Amino acid sequence: MGVKRLTTLLLALFSLATAAAPPQRVVSLNLCSDQLLLMLASPEQVASVSHLAVEESSSFVARQAAAYPLNHARLEEIIRLQPDLVITVPYTNPRLVSSLQQLGFETYQLALGSQLPEITSEIARLANRLGQPAKGAAIIERMQKQIKDEDEQTLAERPTALLYQPRGYTSAAGTLQDEAMKLAGWRNPATEAGFSGYTAAPLEQVIEWQPQLLIISNYGEPGESRAEQLIHHPALKRVMKNRPSLEIPYKYWICPGPMLAEAVSLLRSAHEEVR
């Protein structure tokens, strides 16, 4: 019995030691984890990224990603890669995650928060886990410097901007897009009207809000989706006739990360157009 207990103890100690050591074969299963991994890890630490990481239109790190084997988040693929760490996100198929864990693979889940403090602490946490704390700190510093609020406008003076997506979807409270607008000194009428998350905004209300800036963000190639035509609804066109619109590439704010600062810069530069 004593021996058994000792073995358990030793095993526990051993696994503690491996958990602390920086992983050498990291596999990422989702676009959001791909991007943070490629920014934070050293190139030889990365074993594979998801197939979405190489899409120019949605991935901020498409060029770097091209150097790695791509995966489609399938169990067999991942096993063949023999990773020592698999990075998942809350949307990863739970059955896949539990299978991986049962097979003894270590997993690490990102939280994908949408507020700036959550994003920076996520970067720091992942940087530590990858054994790259200095790289993480540098990225966070650069991001915060870029985002730093310059205007000292009070809330009431701020102009309104609405993200309007195909089929009338908008991003309200608790989304990355809402956070970027806030950081860039815009008010989001959808959030003020009590909407939250990624949600449908009735066209009638959008027209009543009369946002001073209409933000459009396209994911993927400009496809043939009927949704994408909605932005050309004659009613919306008439209301926004003399008002500016701004297109922000989705890759800047589809996932939390330092690229959000790019979206904030773009949004900030649009202030001149409404003044």
Place this chain on the structure above:
Amino acid sequence: MIILPQQRLIFILCLLLAVTALLSLLTGSTSLPLYEALQQSFSEAEGVYGIILTELRLPRTLVAMLAGASLGVSGAVMQSLLRNPLASPGLVGSASGAALGAVTALYFGLSANFSLALPLGGIGGALLATLTAYLLAGREASPLTLILAGVAVNAFALALVSLLLNLAPSPYAVQEIALWMLGSLANISRNELWVMLPGTLIGWLLIWRQGHDLDLLTLGEETAGSMGVELAKLRWRLFIAIGLIVGSAISVTGSIGFIGLMIPHILRPLVGYQPSRLLIPSALGGALLLLLADIGVRTIPLDTEIKVGVITSLLGAPFFLWLILKQRRSGT
């Protein structure tokens, strides 16, 4: 000269429709000061309320009326043409065929280069599916055989829609197809109205004045033939008409079910079981039902607007069950 069937019923339905249409113009997620909105609509100055009234609510109301009328009348025509109480665009597969045609046109780029691709896809799909079900079931099919053929056509069309969903090129497209399959009148603009209008009008013209032949058809195909009804010609004409009106409606609104089944059954006793007298009331009744359902959708206080197709199916499915029970009882 067509004999106007039961002027009083038509008058009442028209009156109800007018009131409902007015109500539809007043219903929406923002409260509309009517006087101001009308003033803005008729003046040069651009105003928010004017835009909401003329660019959003008016096209939505008109499309609801046109689509509802088409679905209602196509149910009445199919039930008398096939002499089958369960025939309707939804059950025979015309609606899923139209959906398949429209989805194909939408997501594989045809509608971008050619704006009529959408209604033409819908029309072609509806026609193809209706004919397939009809040929599968055979000419003198029992209600059950026709329904079975419809089930098969429906399943095949929906499987192909799922395949397109599977292969959709953009993530929006996936969400789109899924939502579109529920059927909705939200965010419809003038453009959609123009897109559906030609096919709908041509289809209605083809049905116009066929009531007499449909009446004769109630006596049986042979008798009708001996009384001068050119059956093959009539069938083709009406199938093409149904393809045109159902395809045009569905390609704009998405799948909206059961109107074609319910409305003729509700109105038939009121017109004395005479097909020719049923056509116009069915069109008016269909328009009324879809408009009411769409007003309901806009009134239910939920964060996410319920799709109007969901409402009509929720009403229609129990009605369908009741029809089956009625059939069974009269059969035994």
